Amino acid sequence: MWAYYRIPSRTISENNAEEIEGYKRKLVQMLWELKSYYEIDLQLLPEDMRLNERFKQLEKDFSSETGKIGKRYDERAMYVLGQELGEVTRYGFTVGVKLHNTAYLKQDTLKDSFKTALDSVTMQALSYLGVSVADTKKAFEPYEASEKEVFDGLSVLKGECLTDKQLYRNTTEPFRHGIAGSELPANLQTTNTTIDPVAHTGFLRLTNEYGESCIALMPITNTEVNMTYAEMFRIAQKMPFPVEFKVKVLQMKPSSAVRKTQFTARRFKETDKDMYANEDSDSIILQGKPLLNDLRNDIENKKTPFYKWLGVFVVSGKDKTECQNRCNVLKSYMANYHVELTRPLADQVNLFYTLLNGNSIQFERYWLQYTKDSGIAELLFGLTSNLGSNIGFYLGRVTHGTAPDTSTAIQSSRDIVLYHPMIANEGIVGAMTDSPHVLVSGETGKGKSFLAKLLMFYMTFLDVQILMTDPKNENHAWFEEAVKDPEIQKDYPYFIDLMKTFHYVTLDPNDKNNYGVLDPLTFLNGAQAKDTAVALIEQVYNLKGKDDVKREILEDLDMLIEKKQKGEKVGLMDLIDMLKDSNVKNIAEAGGLVGQLVKNSILQLAFSDGTSRGLNIDYKHTILSIQGLDLPEAGTKFEEMNDSDRKALAVMIPLAKFCQYFGQRDRKQKTSIIFDEAWTLTATRGGKRLVKELRRAGRSYNNQLIMITQSVKDAQSEDDRGNFGACFAFDERSEREDILKFMDLPVTKENKELLADMKKGQCLFRDFYGRVDALSVDCVFPEWIRAFKTVDKSNSAKAEREFV
Ligand SMILES: Nc1ncnc2c1ncn2[C@@H]1O[C@H](COP(=O)(O)OP(=O)(O)O)[C@@H](O)[C@H]1O
Ligand SMILES: [Mg+2]
Structure with a gap:
């Protein structure tokens, strides 16, 4: 009898080595908690994100004015993501533990002290699977106490019981792998799938009423001796296609574990002699011997659990060619981490059945690996790269490693990031902050305004009144140009409708009507x-x-x-x-x-x-710019400014106050102030206070500030850290250390390089759950990209690319 649990995935950036080490210690702790259990099944499965349902939820917040247009955009986002990713999945973790039969213990006393989690839920799932429910309740009884103990043991990782749907999905998943559209039909029985091992040698062909797919099982044949950084659960998620990774773990009795180390030591000794004879220097052997000694000491004296395990990747494709290509990609990718995989020709069926829930590796003889607790922890079970919010607009992908450009980074990541810019203050469970404010920082040209406009366009679908300042006056003309494009008019008429909701106010100081508006x-x-x-x-x-x-x-x-x-x-x-x-x-x-x-x-x-009649700000979307505002270079010190610089910045002061006035007019109306080039505020005397006052409206007024600025320091004031619920930090070469500190990432050489390597459109993102990772901003609507332009490529810039 096995019990299966869901482990809520935790996000720790791969750039946060310290925190990852802490997490590994947690995994070790879990293994110790479960030390009296001998068989454990660790699973990483790609799960349909059900974008459709998520967007439906999002659409409930849409405004009556623009909601219809918003739905069109949701549909398009889903279509593009479907095209690019095939299935839009997110990884989930499940752990199974073989329970003890405690029938011989005194049932009555145990039942009182343990509340069982194995109840009707499981019965329901069994009936889905076609198992007769009669008497099964009785059959579970001897395991109840043990189940409770395992449940407690998993609390380190916040393990949850599977719902009947989840258990059903999890159990039948191997039979649906790669067959699109068979995500969760209530009536699909495992027996409806035929598994054909002969169609293609070394592969399995799955066929059910929804279609067919080709899968391959690839066990691990070799790893680095000490397993360091063999973070296979994490690496698997970086593949550009969905893969499944399962590890079946069998704890060895201490006596056989010691025998295993003695046996290996003997073999080392013999090879050792050989080595001197051949004057060979095999690093594995040199490394291996002291490790073995340590290991024996751990097992014998510290009672460290020792495991043999079988790790298998499952790769699927719509046909053999696709599956085979993917196998090759995975294999060579894993080789970078010194993990060897094989695709056994004759053993696919056997492996398939071994991996099914509830099956043991007790009698397996091949592809077994041997490690102690910390080796299993190195696999990093339970970590994902989820970022953003569960319900929200499509913002981009988590960036893994470095890519030559942003679009390559986007194409090679499957971790899509959704983000809802307006829910942080609504008391989200698990959120680290309830601040509705958003910070976008970084040096010029990195894509700050692009991101801010992307957020703004998405927000136009919501019931929120938006005031965007545009001190550089760089939006109106480009927006208009996109609207005038005949192709855009033809293909996306609803975009034109959306743009009609924008109200532009350009303050021209030479126009008498504008005297004194601020x-x-x-x-x-x-x-x-x-x-x-x-x-x-x-x-x-x-x-x-x-x-x-x-x-x-x-x-x-x-x-x-x-x-x-x-x-x-x-x-x-x-x-x-x-x-x-x-x-x-x-x-x-x-x-x-x-x-x-x-x-x-x-x-x-x-x-x-x-x-002065003042400004009319009753429109839903207002873009406010100032004609002929000649801003100094960002970062210019007050003392270095000339009269014209100072005048330009002086105007920003009442402008900021005006924004604040806008945000505080009506407590009930949700408002968002998008303040671009906000360094112009902090560059003035007492400017930090202005920013602070802008933020203060915040929660109580249903007001949000999206502040776009040069430096993360602009966000902080003497007495607080800025209180921004979400932060997007693009690189700024002069303050990489500050950025890392601000984003709660360790200041290391690697992380500074990470910032230095970030291309246009790439930034670090800290979401309202406090999770931090690298993000590649991705706008999938060409007409928006068109509107978000700020610079025309000069002729030489174009030519530069042509003459490579
Ligand atoms: N994620 C992105 N995808 C496509 N183009 C982008 C992206 N980010 C920025 N760009 C382009 O790069 C240019 C500079 O971006 P911008 O947002 O104006 O920079 P910043 O505000 O940081 O100075 C713009 O022309 C914009 O269209
Ligand atoms: Mg800008």
């Missing part, structure tokens, strides 16, 4: 208005050592704000007039100077007589 005295009240006005002025006019001027400004602002409360129309131009009118020479001069700075400049957007 005047803090018009849209802010009280202290907010005052602080913002002062910050704005300080950005262009240094008040240090001019306390008299500063005092006058503060007093005048108070008066103006009071006037506003009484219903008068006031603006920052009034402040300048008041200063100019002062009897004190210093103050009058300051007023004159600020007035001059404002005249014919970008600052006209923020200085008005108070009659």
Whole structure:
């Protein structure tokens, strides 16, 4: 009698060696907990992700306005992923343990103290399998206590009992392998599948009413002596096609384990003599002997469990050719890790049956491996590369290793990443944070804005009001161009409809209508208005050592704000007039100077007589840009800036305040502020505080900030770590160490290289569960890619590629 459990997969980035070591210790601990059980079955199975169902859930959040368009995009995403991946799968882990029959123990006392998990669920599953349920309940009884013990032993890995559906799926899976469409028909019986070993020698042909496939079983024939980094459960997941990996483990009695080491030692001794005779130096032997001694010591004195095990990969294909090609790919890939595989010609059927649930390897003679507990742990059972959220939009794939370019990285990864940008604050079980805010950081040209726009376009399907700032004014023209493309109009008319929901506001400081739209005295009240006005002025006019001027400004602002409360129309131009009118020479001069700075400049957007109509932000999607904003190079120090730089940044201050005002107008309305080039805020004096205030709206106002900036440092302020629920960090060569620290990855040479190797569109992603891994951002809609462009390839850039 065996019991099978599901192990919820854990995500640890392969770039986090420390955490992986900790996880291996957990696996060892589990093996010790189960030490009195002799047979264990470890399984990695690709499972249909059921994208369809996931998207259905997502669509429940769609807005009535754009939801229909969103559904079209979901369909297209599913279609493209289906084309690219064949089956869209996610890996799942199952562990089986052979139970003890405890009938000889006193049943009554045990039953009271152990609550059983083997109940009607299993009965149901049995009936699916066509087993008669009558009396089976009784048959389980002697195993109940043992089952409970195993269940407890698996708690280190948070093992869960399989539901009847899961158990059914798991048991019948070998008979459906690679046959599309036979995921889970309730009536499929194992007996409906015929297994034909002769159609192609060395392969098995599976046929059932849903179709046929060709599978091959490839046992491990050899591994590195000490198994270090033979992380086979992990490596299997990196294959560009779904593979199954099963390890049947049999714990050896200590006496036979010791015999095994003695036998091997003797063999080593003999080879040893040979070696000297031949002057050969076989590293395995040199390595092996001390290991063997250690091992014997472990088994005899530390009572370390010792195992023999059979590890088998199952590869499938629609036909023999595909299956064979995949076998070859897997074999050579595993060889990189010093793991040898073989595809035995005559033994496919035997292996097939050995691997089925509940079968033992007791009488197996071939392909057995021998290791102790830590060797089994090295296989890294239970780790996957899941990232993002379970329900969400398609954002890209987990990046494994390095690829020459992003699209190759995408094509070679099966780990798709879904992400829902608006649920972090809804109290997700297991989430590390409930902060709705998103950070996108990295150097210019890496794809930050691309990602932000991808998120934004997806969010247009949701019931959320979006305000996107576009300080570089790089979106409107490109969006329009995509809309005007006749081919796009023909192929994706609903895209055109979507784009019609966008409202563009371009602030042109030379247009009188725009004077003062960002005047803090018009849209802010009280202290907010005052602080913002002062910050704005300080950005262009240094008040240090001019306390008299500063005092006058503060007093005048108070008066103006009071006037506003009484219903008068006031603006920052009034402040300048008041200063100019002062009897004190210093103050009058300051007023004159600020007035001059404002005249014919970008600052006209923020200085008005108070009659500005303000901005209409009642549209669902607004893109706000500023005409002729001449931003300094990112990273320019305040002291190095010229007047024009400072003016440009000064305007960002009321702009940020305006965004905050937008987010806080209505608590009930979900809002998202997408602030691109947010370093322009932190580069101003007191800019970090601005960002903090922007974030503060957050949860209580149903407001989200997506902040796009140069440096991860921009996200942090003196007193907090930034509190971003999700972070996307693209590379920035000057601060790799900070990025790694910020993303909770160890600062190692390898990880710095990982950042250095990241191409356009690749970043590190920390999701709201706190999982971190490398992501390749993938937009599967050509018309969106078209709209997301920011640069035209120059002629030489194009030519550069042509003349390789
Ligand atoms: N994941 C991606 N897939 C395809 N093209 C991308 C991707 N990321 C960026 N690009 C392209 O690279 C260019 C620069 O990206 P952008 O997002 O503007 O960079 P950043 O905002 O980091 O300076 C753009 O033309 C964009 O279309
Ligand atoms: Mg950008």
